[in-house]
Amino acid sequence: MVTSIKPKEATAIVNSLIGGVVPKIGVQHIAVGRNEEINAFVSSLEDVKNGHSIVKFWIGDFGSGKSFMLHLLNTVALKQKFVIANGDFTPENRLYSNDGKSVLLYSAIMNNLAIQTKPEGGALPILLQKWIEGVMSKTAKANGIALTEITQEQYLPLVQENIMETINELSDVGAYDFGTVIMKYYEGFINSDENLKKFALKWLKGEYKTKTEARAELGIREIINDHNYYDMLKNFCKLFVSMGYSGFMINLDEAINLYKIQNSGTREKNYEKILTIYNDCLQGKVENLFFNFAGTKDFLENPRRGLFSYNALKTRLETNRFETLEMRDFAQPVIKLRPLDHNEVYVLLKNLQTIFDQNYKVVSPIVDSDIQIFMEEIYNKPGASEFLTPREVTRDFLNILNLLRQNPNLDKNTLFKELIISDERQDNDLSYLDSIEEF
Known part of the structure; x- marks a missing residue:
């Protein structure tokens, strides 16, 4: 039973599933089995x-x-x-x-x-700022400096020293460059230098293509590349844990x-x-x-x-x-992952109908027996046992709900009978790869 779903979640679920992709938010409301x-x-x-x-x-x-x-x-x-x-x-x-x-x-x-406060992604700047504020607070406390004063330029070297010291404790590989870039981000944060912050984020996200470019914009001689990126992921893991x-x-x-x-x-x-x-x-x-x-x-x-x-x-x-x-x-x-059984698919479709109705503020002309008829139609189609997936079932069901919402005079049973099964597997059959000559 779907309860307390947010409008943003309902919209994301309906739009994503109709588009054949998984919604980034609200998936807990359609989790069955x-x-x-x-x-x-x-x-x-x-x-x-x-x-x-x-x-x-x-x-x-x-x-x-x-x-x-x-x-x-x-x-x-x-x-x-x-x-x-x-x-x-x-x-x-x-x-x-x-x-x-x-x-x-x-x-x-x-x-x-x-x-949790930014579930859609793009949280790196928030995480960096939170960590830097923690180092600033620790530095202020250790040196008897008021928190309101620690951001003053005279204390910049002191905080940078603590940033590097903390990074060295956390990191095994690439600590110097990792710490130096975070210091640059802190420097941009204190001086409201958006370009410096942007360059630091660019380095931390592995977006520099050449060392020359990184050296020109940050003064850093190394970049994240194909061979050290895994070490950086481990460094970030330690950094996140140190933040709580x-x-x-x-x-x-x-x-x-x-x-x-x-x-x-x-x-x-x-x-x-x-x-x-x-x-x-x-x-x-x-x-x-x-x-x-x-x-x-x-x-x-x-x-x-x-x-x-x-x-x-x-x-x-x-x-x-x-x-x-x-x-x-x-x-x-x-x-x-075992396939969902028919009872679980039925519960899923019931939940989707509730979410659809809440999203569009309508009452769909679909009752429980209609969902059963829909399932009987789609699961008895030729090819269903081989090709039918939950993605196709949910997309067809929501497409029918959408048609009925916009065209109230349509006959739902006619729409059910027009269901077809298609093979959605990528490249249909991957076995052909086994016979490709490798170079």
Whole structure:
């Protein structure tokens, strides 16, 4: 039952699902059939709060709810005072590269930083300002300076010294440059120099293409690149925890794009990076870090191109052999998302109708029996068992509600009969990749 939904959330849900994407906010109002997964995730969050680090792989078919699951995890983690970030693998974004593709993924992560007060992303300036204010307060207290005076220019070197000292305590790799850039941001903050703040943010987000450009604008000789971006993510994790946050959670979706890398050597290097992250997290080399990867069964299990083609990952990610459909193991690294059953889809559609009606302030001419007829029609169509996904079901249902809202004289049963099933899987069949000659 949907209760206390905000108008902004209702609009985001309706517009996003009609557009075939997952809404960034309000997903908790349409979450059905995932209670066990969420309960296990909450338990994992507690472990990360206590200093552990975790990697999870969320595996399912196209349209099965992987992206939805990640957004739902975001909602839960934000309430637990985590800093979160989302990034999608694309042909131009990956974990390993020598031509800027990895730092592009890093930049996407940094641009999407979110906290509970700014869940839509873009929280890096807020986080930096909060941390700097904490250092200023600490500096003022340690030196007997009034908080109202610590921002004066005469105390700039003193605060900068404490910034660098604190960064050195937090960071293992790249601490000098990391701390220097944050000092530059502080200098711009105190002197109301928006350009200096902009340049510092540009560096921290990995947006400098050359060292020459960074040196000209910031006086910094190094930049964040394909080879050191992971160290910077770990530095930021420590920074966030030092501010009082529970940890740093990074969600990486569309992992099928790693599977699609045609060059076997490059693909293996990306899997090797996943192995590094996995080992760092599970062996206790990093603290308070949570990585979630979302991908298809092919991405995980394909013996030629998937993670299972890399033996060190295969041995770590094979499913608990004692697990059954009735006995699930949610503590293992790989969580396979089962399809929603018909009862769960029915509850989802009921919730969506309530949200739709609240959003448009209407009463839809759809009753419970109509939802059942809609489901019978769509699930009995040719190809439904093979191709039908929750994404297509919800989009068709909302499209019908929209037509009925704008055309009250339409016959809903006629619309139900016009439903068709299409194959929404990317590239329809990925098996052809196995036969492509690799160079």
